[in-house]
Amino acid sequence: MDWVRKGGSLRDANGRRDMVRTEQLRAQVRMLDEEARLMNLWSGYETRWRAMLAGTGPVTFANVPWPLPVALKTVDELVPAALEEFLFGSLRLKDNTVTRRERMRASLLRWHPDKLSVLMSRVVEEDEAVVREGIHTVFRHLKAMQDSDRRSPDSAAGKS
Incomplete structure (x- = not known):
């Protein structure tokens, strides 16, 4: 090889x-x-989340593990297609056991604005607005994907 x-x-x-x-x-x-x-990509994302949640120091926009394969510079880069590819790309792996529905649910719980209040309390003042906007953007895109999946005919099978 x-x-x-x-x-x-x-x-x-x-x-x-x-x-x-x-x-x-x-x-x-x-x-x-x-x-x-x-x-x-996926294991790095999960590792960054665990490290951020376990930490106690201040958080900046750049420290947030945004669901994209590259570091995020602006909230405008949080487009639905890029989020979908990143979040669900690893579901194509041969040994994957997670369904699209399970990944969607876990992501919605992770990115729910109310669930991230502990994180928001650690965000540095000058980044609060942009981090809040990013969280709401990710959550809004996730909800739109979930709604789209619910309307699609193969969603009953729990697409993987």
């Missing part, structure tokens, strides 16, 4: 390039790399 990952090609018994097997292995490498990327 490492050989193919670095650009190498597999050979058949006669020493000729086996493009079919090489391409199959490249597809498998791409899938494994994407799974590792998604797993690392």
Whole structure:
């Protein structure tokens, strides 16, 4: 796999390039790399949440573990498509046991403005408004996704 990952090609018994097997292995490498990327993103997000909630120091806008794969600079970056890809991307993993409905429920509970009052009490004064706006934006987008899922015909199956 490492050989193919670095650009190498597999050979058949006669020493000729086996493009079919090489391409199959490249597809498998791409899938494994994407799974590792998604797993690392999600576990990093969960780790940042645990660390922030366990901490006692002041919190800034940059310290909040926003549900995006990159650091957030402004609230305008909290768009529904990016949130949905980040929150539900790891559900595509082969060994995943969490459903979309379960992830949605957990995210709604996590981002509910009333549940984050303890966090808001630690936010530095100059970031309070933008953090509050970000929390409300994430929650509003999550509610819209939940409403959309409820209206879709396959939501009864608990889409994963």
